[in-house]
Amino acid sequence: METILVLAHTEPDGKLAKPAREALTAALAQNGDVTVGLVGAVVQPGADQIAGCGAARFLAVAGEAFAQPRYATDASAAEALCRAADAKLVIAAGTSRWARALAGVALRLGGRIDTHVTGLALQNGTPAATRWFYRQRMEATLTRTQRPWVILLDPGCWPEWNGPAGTANVDLLDMPEVATSTTVTGTRAPKAGEQTIRPDARLLFVAGAGWTKKQADGTVHGAEAESLILGFLGKAQASLGGSKSLVDQSGEGEAVLRFMTHLNQVGQTGSTPRHPKGLATCCHGEEPHVVGWRFVNQRRAINLDANCGWARGKADVVYVADAFEVMRHLNRLL
Ligand SMILES: Cc1cc2nc3c(=O)[nH]c(=O)nc-3n(C[C@H](O)[C@H](O)[C@H](O)COP(=O)(O)OP(=O)(O)OC[C@H]3O[C@@H](n4cnc5c(N)ncnc54)[C@H](O)[C@@H]3O)c2cc1C
Numbered sequence: 001m002e003t004i005l006v007l008a009h010t011e012p013d014g015k016l017a018k019p020a021r022e023a024l025t026a027a028l029a030q031n032g033d034v035t036v037g038l039v040g041a042v043v044q045p046g047a048d049q050i051a052g053c054g055a056a057r058f059l060a061v062a063g064e065a066f067a068q069p070r071y072a073t074d075a076s077a078a079e080a081l082c083r084a085a086d087a088k089l090v091i092a093a094g095t096s097r098w099a100r101a102l103a104g105v106a107l108r109l110g111g112r113i114d115t116h117v118t119g120l121a122l123q124n125g126t127p128a129a130t131r132w133f134y135r136q137r138m139e140a141t142l143t144r145t146q147r148p149w150v151i152l153l154d155p156g157c158w159p160e161w162n163g164p165a166g167t168a169n170v171d172l173l174d175m176p177e178v179a180t181s182t183t184v185t186g187t188r189a190p191k192a193g194e195q196t197i198r199p200d201a202r203l204l205f206v207a208g209a210g211w212t213k214k215q216a217d218g219t220v221h222g223a224e225a226e227s228l229i230l231g232f233l234g235k236a237q238a239s240l241g242g243s244k245s246l247v248d249q250s251g252e253g254e255a256v257l258r259f260m261t262h263l264n265q266v267g268q269t270g271s272t273p274r275h276p277k278g279l280a281t282c283c284h285g286e287e288p289h290v291v292g293w294r295f296v297n298q299r300r301a302i303n304l305d306a307n308c309g310w311a312r313g314k315a316d317v318v319y320v321a322d323a324f325e326v327m328r329h330l331n332r333l334l
Contacts, residue, residue: 208283
């Protein structure tokens with residue numbers, strides 16, 4: 001039996017986002033009493049949202065100083081919550097905010113931390129964490145004897161807790177004065193005028209360099225490529241991925257899709273997103289790219305070349321076709 005603390009930071013509206021509720025699901029499946037520890041400017045709406053989860057206690061650190069993600073305040077709040085809960089197992093979503101603060105908290109508590117955990121099972125009564133190594137090529141399951149053990153969960157690996165809301169009794173901790181000399185002065189988003197990365201989308205749409213290559217008529221159709229891809233993303237609410245060749249072109253002064261940035265890159269030196277389905281277009285399906293598709297369950301590709309990498313066992317379905325034509329038709333249907 002472990003004393004388990006689920007750490008969650010609230011959003012600007014005081015509520016808990018999906019990754020936090022996923023972490024709650026993971027914690028409730030463990031063997032032990034669960035305490036919820038909340039951090040934020042306002043925490044009551046988040047506590048009420050999960051009031052029916054069966055947690056033994058709700059603790060919180062609240063106040064304006066804890067509204068912004070900031071190492072000093074987040075680490076102090078998390079440390080205070082871990083001590084108040086006497087937590088042996090600390091489970092939190094791997095958000096950028098927790099990823100920045102919790103390694104330091106583990107050190108302060110004399111504990112250990114594991115990040116990017118994708119599975120948490122009970123092995124002979126003790127928790128065993130699963131994570132991937134070497135760019136998702138090897139999977140390991142590990143246990144630890146040190147406590148507290150802080151575990152950061154990759155979002156998208158557990159169902160979000162969605163039980164009844166209610167009114168939670170929250171114990172607010174008194175915090176000593178904490179350093180707030182670092183201030184967030186604003187948010188700088190990628191230049192893309194559109195939101196193209198949607199981690200929760202059911203479909204990942206990947207564009208490859210073929211969209212910017214000369215087509216059968218001997219010319220490049222960059223403008224049409226842009227409108228077909230953006231049209232599809234808008235209608236299907238898909239997330240946009242790109243091959244390295246395509247995202248690199250912006251640095252090489254070639255015809256580019258203006259909304260594509262390095263954040264969209266999928267693959268060995270890019271991201272490994274999680275989506276139920278993926279559609280690759282004008283992308284060759286080379287191994288350094290396809291290794292980023294590890295967590296895409298159903299894969300389809302459109303390529304003019306019947307010998308492309310996708311056709312060699314990397315996709316479930318390959319349409320040997322002109323992607324411009326297919327996407328034009330698909331957008332019409334949508
Ligand atoms: C160390 C290392 C790390 C790497 N990391 C990554 C990574 O993280 N991500 C990544 O993507 N790559 C990575 N690469 C590069 C990778 O090996 C490939 O070079 C890259 O993925 C190729 O991109 P592409 O398929 O878009 O372009 P291309 O290879 O140029 O393929 C374009 C494809 O478009 C098709 N096409 C053209 N017109 C049409 C049309 N009208 N309809 C349908 N199909 C059409 C062509 O048939 C062709 O197959 C890495 C390479 C190395 C060495």
